[in-house]
Amino acid sequence: MKQTRGNKKSGKRGLPLILKIVITFIITIAFLALAIVGVIFILEKGPSESAKVLFVKSCDETSAMKWIPHMFLKDEEVEKILSSTDMAVVGEGVVSDSGKINVSESPSEEIEIIDVIGSSYKGKLMIVHDPSRVFLGTLDSFGEFQGEVVADIAARYEGVIGGVNGGDFLDMGSYSYTALPIGCIISNGEVAYEDAGYDATYHISGFTKDNKFFMGNITLNEAIETYGVRDAVYTKHETGPFLVMNGEALINEVPDSATYGGGKNPRTAVGQRADGAVLLLVVDGRQADSLGATFKDLAYIMLEYGAVNASAMDGGTSTQMVYQGQVLNHPYSPTGPRKCPTAWLVK
Numbered sequence: 001m002k003q004t005r006g007n008k009k010s011g012k013r014g015l016p017l018i019l020k021i022v023i024t025f026i027i028t029i030a031f032l033a034l035a036i037v038g039v040i041f042i043l044e045k046g047p048s049e050s051a052k053v054l055f056v057k058s059c060d061e062t063s064a065m066k067w068i069p070h071m072f073l074k075d076e077e078v079e080k081i082l083s084s085t086d087m088a089v090v091g092e093g094v095v096s097d098s099g100k101i102n103v104s105e106s107p108s109e110e111i112e113i114i115d116v117i118g119s120s121y122k123g124k125l126m127i128v129h130d131p132s133r134v135f136l137g138t139l140d141s142f143g144e145f146q147g148e149v150v151a152d153i154a155a156r157y158e159g160v161i162g163g164v165n166g167g168d169f170l171d172m173g174s175y176s177y178t179a180l181p182i183g184c185i186i187s188n189g190e191v192a193y194e195d196a197g198y199d200a201t202y203h204i205s206g207f208t209k210d211n212k213f214f215m216g217n218i219t220l221n222e223a224i225e226t227y228g229v230r231d232a233v234y235t236k237h238e239t240g241p242f243l244v245m246n247g248e249a250l251i252n253e254v255p256d257s258a259t260y261g262g263g264k265n266p267r268t269a270v271g272q273r274a275d276g277a278v279l280l281l282v283v284d285g286r287q288a289d290s291l292g293a294t295f296k297d298l299a300y301i302m303l304e305y306g307a308v309n310a311s312a313m314d315g316g317t318s319t320q321m322v323y324q325g326q327v328l329n330h331p332y333s334p335t336g337p338r339k340c341p342t343a344w345l346v347k
Helices: 002-045 049-060 075-083 150-155 220-226 295-304
Strands: 111-117 122-128 134-138 162-165 184-187 190-194 201-208 213-219 229-234 242-245 267-273 278-283 307-312 321-323 342-346
Touching: 002 049, 049 075, 122 321, 134 150, 134 184, 134 201, 134 229, 150 162, 150 321, 150 342, 162 267, 162 278, 184 201, 184 220, 190 220, 201 220, 213 220, 213 267, 213 307, 220 229, 242 267, 242 295, 267 295, 278 295, 295 307
Parallel strands: none
Antiparallel strands: 111 122, 122 278, 134 342, 162 321, 162 342, 184 190, 184 229, 201 213, 201 229, 242 307, 267 278, 267 307
8 A cells, every 4th residue: 555655646746847847848948049039139230230241141042041130120121231242243245264274185084072161161172173074964854843962863874973063943932843943954065944035144154065164144045056055054143153254253342341242151163273174162051160151252262272264053951062972061951962953963
């Protein structure tokens, strides 16, 4: 009997303990939420204009956090910040100068992987000395369904050893139709996709048939017939601007130090040195040891490694580099790299 009563007392004492744990958990979550809101308030309404601009742009470039800047800022102020940029907009008809690239007739087959480290980011740079080995990998078809990660796109092609993600694609809030590109795609000298016609102007980056990296705001007819583009993707200026053209960073001189070329986020870029070597860059972001890079950061990284021409690709959770079957960077996503419709591959 005593043992039975003792068990009943233990059961009665257990209920308050569970309640205490639940209450403690709820209070902890509440304090964390208040702390996060407090940090957002300080960033948006605090004394640092630079911190505010960087925070607003970083949030806007995500799929899930675009609403956060509007918590304490008026819509008009958010729009003013988002419209500011120090990345120069290239005009219609402007193209990079392929004459500054001299591809060797017998380039080295070497591929280098370099760690890239800055004050706010970590990343990987793949240097492919033979530009003829770099081409655009695509899906069998495009549409409003899931695409594939870079590793799976690479597996579609025989002899591919690595690559990075490619151009922009449709992303509609919580519904990410990641197998539907935006703008256009040129693959193996043919138009594989277009959404505005052959005479519309597209912001494209890619390679010509003589293996030179090419950038321009031109029509598809011009790309194919005039410039001999063999592989290219489209990126919006806001998400994938041209970074370096003809050896110069495309950065406007602006008096406001709080104006940035995008926020600090995961980034991908492609470029080429004067000797023809291709530079494939990924920078991790939204992590404790790597906040990310701005477009301005990307431009200077590419210049540091000798880029004559360079362009940003799609970034964020899309940013991924694969080499010999392994993902070399750390994509910001609990479910792994994001699925995409295109990738720059190395055979």
